[in-house]
Amino acid sequence: GESVGLHLPTLSVQEGDNSIINCAYSNSASDYFIWYKQESGKGPQFIIDIRSNMDKRQGQRVTVLLNKTVKHLSLQIAATQPGDSAVYFCADGSGGYNKLIFGAGTRLAVHP
């Protein structure tokens, strides 16, 4: 079965609010995670990654938090914009050769 999963299939937010997308993983040995964004009809795009030696990593308007104790990570998007509407995937990249194991995805819908 999948080693990563997502808490909610759909998340609706108002434009300008912050969004939090959650992901749980089951393998305590997993040490590398990546977030991808997939717009409708397109291939996924890399957003940000985090390794297990970090608890937090920030990018442009995005922050990823990793809690190894409960095997949980989250993607926070600040000041969500309509262009952020997409499906977001967390992926476990611990397998080497960039063989990623993707979760099912969370659809983020941004409303004006």
Add this chain to the structure above:
Amino acid sequence: SQTIHQWPATLVQPVGSPLSLECTVEGTSNPNLYWYRQAAGRGLQLLFYSVGIGQISSEVPQNLSASRPQDRQFILSSKKLLLSDSGFYLCAWSVLPNTGELFFGEGSRLTVL
């Protein structure tokens, strides 16, 4: 700059027919290449990956096969399609090992009837 091309973008095939999806990468050398499948409303499942010409690793047992006849060409094939082969097929490449950053193509949507 690097680009990745997949074709065809859309394909409708009858059960039992053969399949060939092609992927080419431009602007890079010796990339790792990947085929993923995405079922409707689901995450991506890794089907095959390749670290070099003629080197194919299969991640799940299935009705599909992959080949890499040239450094920047990756082909996904089937001799006889099943209904369960329907899905969105994505080719991807990476260069840097273990960075997690894959560059995906636009995908090929296959419907098997």
